[in-house]
Amino acid sequence: MAQRKLLSQQKSRLTTEAQETKQATEEALQQLTKLSPEPPEWLDDTATKEWHRIFPLLQELPVASLDLALVSAYCTAYSDYINATIRMKNEDAIIVTERGTKLNQNHAIKRDSLSQLNSIAPKLGITVESRLKILDPSKEKANDKSVYEMFGIDDND
Secondary structure, three states: OOOOOOOHOOOOOHHHHHHHHHHHHHHHOOOOOEOOOOOOOOOHHHHHHHHHHHHHHHOOOOEEEEHHHHHHHHHHHHHHHHHHHHHHHOOEEEEOOOEEEEOHHHHHHHHHHHHHHHHHHHHOOOOOHOOOOOOOOOOOOOOOOOOHOOOOOOOOO
């Protein structure tokens, strides 16, 4: 599914009615209940620290209370990644068992949590690319020329 663009990001020409509808939708988006600054109680210490780190930054983006599950999933995946990385410092990457060798399970945890982070981050506007799409400053410049001037026609013709 294609990502919706803000009215200011539209490159195609919209009818006045379509522009008004899109503008009303964007204004309604701003009226949604804001995300609470307090993290959910189910987050562990590392995830809670990440919540507090990103919350002020998320306030700059159109993230609402409806996104609570997504933000908390991001923080949890971040916590899983960090904790697995810390555990990897104290353990070998390859574990020797009576059946042979196997890869440390923390590698799988890191891989899976990094995959989750990469999946969730663009949805929240946490990646550079997604922020550029949301906050695109380029707007079409108003054309001060009349139709006659654009086509080089004298308006007396």
